[in-house]
Amino acid sequence: MLTGAKFSFKMGPVRAAWALLSLAPLFVLGVPPIWTQPEQVHLSYPGEPGSMLVTWTTFNKTESKVEYGLLGGRLFEMTATGDATLFVDSGEEKRKMFIHRVTLTGLKAASTYVYHCGSNDGWSDVFFFTALNDSTRFSPRFALYGDLGNENPQSLARLQKETQLSMYDAILHIGDFAYDMHEDNARIGDEFMRQVESIAAYVPYMTCPGNHEATYNFSNYRNRFSMPGKTESLWYSWNLGSAHIISLSTEVYFYLQFGLELLFKQYEWLRKDLEEANKPENRAVRPWIITMGHRPMYCSDDDQDDCTTFDSYVRRGRNDTKPTAPGLEDLFYRYGVDVELWAHEHTYERLWPVYGDKVFNGSKEQPYVNPKAPVHIITGSAGCREKTDRFNPNPKEWSAFRSTDYGYTRMHVVNSTHLYLEQVSDDQYGKVIDSIWVVKEKHGYSSWF
Structure with missing residues (x-):
């Protein structure tokens, strides 16, 4: 009887563990994913010589940072910060996204820069661009x-x-x-x-x-x-x-x-x-x-x-x-x-x-x-x-x-x-x-x- 009692006592926690494991998918489905990885990266010219504007999207709020440097120089030796704007789409789901914008200034005309954007919660791929030449003799x-x-x-x-x-x-x-x-x-x-x-x-x-x-x-x-x-x-x-x-x-x-x-x-x-x-x-x-x-x-x-x-x-x-x-x-x-x-x-x-x-x-x-x-x-x-x-x-x-x-x-x-x-x-x-x-x-x- 004593042995049987011990056996029954030991099986209780095991059964409880199996029960919890069977419910795990429900717990996972109930937790929204964390979307801090930058995506949809694109550039635009703000109109001021020596500048470039980097825009990207995340689906959770994070910092807005661009790390960059001259091609051939030390990678990411410069940093610029900006801000993020919440955009709520007007569709049924009212999906939310954060549009990040960072303006780089003081760029050397016609010089190529390597950059990535994001934050310590996630960085984009590495890209490059050439700063626009502000000379009126430039042939774009x-x-x-x-x-x-x-x-x-x-x-x-x-x-x-x-x-x-x-x-x-x-x-x-x-x-x-x-x-x-x-x-x-x-x-x-x-x-x-x-x-x-x-x-x-x-x-x-x-x-x-x-x-x-x-x-x-x-x-x-x-x-x-x-x-x-x-x-x-x-x-x-x-x-x-x-x-x-x-x-x-x-x-x-x-x-x-x-x-x-x-x-x-x-x-x-x-x-x-x-x-x-x-x-x-x-x-x-x-x-x-x-x-x-x-x-x-x-x-x-x-x-x-x-x-x-x-x-x-x-x-x-x-x-x-x-x-x-x-x-x-x-x-x-x-x-x-x-x-x-x-x-x-x-x-x-x-x-x-x-x-x-x-x-x-x-x-x-x-x-x-x-x-x-x-x-x-x-x-x-x-x-x-x-x-x-x-x-x-x-x-x-x-x-x-x-x-x-x-x-x-x-x-x-x-x-x-x-x-x-x-x-x-x-x-x-x-x-x-x-x-x-x-x-x-x-x-x-x-x-x-």
Whole structure:
């Protein structure tokens, strides 16, 4: 009896342990994971020479720190700190994320830096970037495109490789990201930002909003990106080499429910910015004025979109608002904008110099040498789930070259008089299928005459 009693006593704790182990999965499921590892790292240029802004995401609150150093020097010998902003997505789950921002200053122009970001709770991979050259004689190279999605991102792999080969000084993403960032309670946005990290963590990734960002009043776009100025990345300008680059929101013409005043506020900002850029002392050192906005003023796509009508809102404004909303074509023409970059249409289209729906070539033999109107490029075929668009079989006379290949555009601002553009076809394994030189011996409104 005594032996049996001892045996029963010893089995009690064993059975209790097995019972606890059987409940372990329930305990584990009840504890949320700790998400302090940085992800979605991307750079942007704050607009001040010798600076770079690093942005990333964590899902728990941590410190915001970047450790960096010159390539070939002591690794991570410098440290910069910033802060994190809580972003609560407006989807059903109300997912929370922390957007970290740290600005690096005092960078040596054209020098390459190695960096990682995060905190002692977790560090990102190691990346590198080259500080932008602030000389007006610098000849920057860009990749530019719009309408790049998480699904079917046809051009992404080539862009990733070329960026890491240091072919570009900056990337211009001209609206429409992820398709769409808000979907699946913003998880699609997270995945897209992870995908483009292999581009955006190496060069400034400069953006403008498109129609696919409109959900919840553009909240995913406004919170995830960190462009210059204080307009939540909706419109801004910056300088690089001999170019003054203006990013704008065409969407203020279409989403009036978010505030008609935004349309007028942007227009007045554009007018003042262009006026400043056209001061003789400014235009002399940065003669090229280049704009980027999502929805084009002109296009020959067959989808009944804004640019397929003569009275395009972006180009001509809206007369169904009080007061009447002004368009952008006359404003850009009056201040001598040289090149206008667009996306939205899932095609590539190059236009002859155009104003008021009419062609104003420099000459018949050399249309882009001293053109008499702005040059428009539409580059929205980087790849998304909506595939490419169809063209109208009977385009207007201002349509110079069209392609439905997936691809993206390269731009090289060579000097104060020469600018080069070429279109890369991803369908044709990186072949350049179109190219032009824009040559301007004189800039500004007077150059049209």
